[in-house]
Amino acid sequence: MHRDSFRAPGQWLQQLRQVLDQMAAEGLSPAALMMDGLFSSDGVFSPPEAEIQQAVNWVRQAGGVYIADEVQSGFARTGDEFWGFSRYQVVPDMVTLGKPMGNGHPVAGLVARSGLLDLFGERQRYFNTFGGNPVSCCAAAAVLDVIETEQLQVNARIQGQHLGRQLHELAQRHEVMGDIRGAGLFFGVELVEDRDSLAPATELASCVVNGMREAGVLISATGPDANVLKIRPPLVFTAEHVELLSDTLDRVLTQLS
Ligand SMILES: Cc1ncc(COP(=O)(O)O)c(C=O)c1O
Known part of the structure; x- marks a missing residue:
């Protein structure tokens, strides 16, 4: 997004349209649209539901996926919903999780539709030194328990x-x-x-x-x-x-x- 994308209503959406058109003109299609549902580092914005849906539709039509970044907006932060993306009534293709997931303990996660990950597993050799370690998983599970039990x-x-x-x-x-x-x-x-x-x-x-x-x-x-x-x-x-x-x-x- 540009520096002033949220100054005027809908401006970010127009900019997205321009970028997608420009990419199409150059024969390129986007890999993904990644959004933090609270645009926390852009000044804290919640665009109207219809704008988020439009953006996701455009990117999907152009061949990309929608990645919801829940590092700031997830884990009950927004009060009405547990996940930031739920506020916009659109289901992401992938969700990235971090920071609040371990309440200080370093742990992160990725959730995706299996159809997308199957291809990655088939084509790519993947290893991760600390991935799935039991201590981090316990910390993350405890966070979920506390969020639930302490409401x-x-x-x-x-x-x-x-x-x-x-x-x-x-x-x-x-x-x-x-x-x-x-x-x-x-x-x-x-x-x-x-x-x-x-x-x-x-x-x-x-x-x-x-x-x-x-x-x-x-x-x-x-x-x-x-x-x-x-x-x-x-x-x-x-x-x-x-x-x-x-x-x-x-x-x-x-x-x-
Ligand atoms: C929205 C958002 N996504 C991702 C990150 C990066 O998280 P990490 O530092 O755990 O890689 C941050 C960092 O604050 C963030 O604000």
């Missing part, structure tokens, strides 16, 4: 709604807060120079991230201009933690703006 998907939904309300409330008092978007316990809060121009407040975002860190709350910044606060708390977040986060953000923004 962390429900928690992501409830505390996500709580945090969303707090962020919108803060935005009434802090003009630097522009768009607030996200799903479940994953928010992107755009910081802007002013709400008319929406010019990115990149330096402020960096100061806010560091100010929060000094106050003991870890967040990050994302997007092409690094002006979108990326707020992705642990799924075990409680109402008390939500208050702590929003009070600290309030204090840091007041000090800096």
Whole structure:
């Protein structure tokens, strides 16, 4: 995607169409479209369901597969669904899993339709030094158990709604807060120079991230201009933690703006 793909509605889709047309004109077909359903590193976006479906249809028509990258959006993060791709009502051909899968332990996985992998197995010699090791598999299985027994998907939904309300409330008092978007316990809060121009407040975002860190709350910044606060708390977040986060953000923004 281009740097500004999500600035205007549907722009990313137009860019995808152009790329596919250009490839077709050169006699090329795409191997795959790989999407993080929350576009976490692009500034936290959730395009409309119909746009995601259109993109996947185009890529499949051109001969490619759809790979859902669940490294950021999977494992109950979005509250309403266990997987990020489920929010768009389209079934991927492959799914990549990582980070939250082991809750800190390094483990990753790939899920695919067998028809796709059979060919790979027939044509390719594949080995992997640590693949399938029992310790990592135990860690990953324990994570699934904890998500289920502690009802962390429900928690992501409830505390996500709580945090969303707090962020919108803060935005009434802090003009630097522009768009607030996200799903479940994953928010992107755009910081802007002013709400008319929406010019990115990149330096402020960096100061806010560091100010929060000094106050003991870890967040990050994302997007092409690094002006979108990326707020992705642990799924075990409680109402008390939500208050702590929003009070600290309030204090840091007041000090800096
Ligand atoms: C959406 C997404 N996919 C993949 C990765 C890469 O994951 P890893 O560092 O486990 O290879 C990241 C890293 O943060 C990511 O954000």
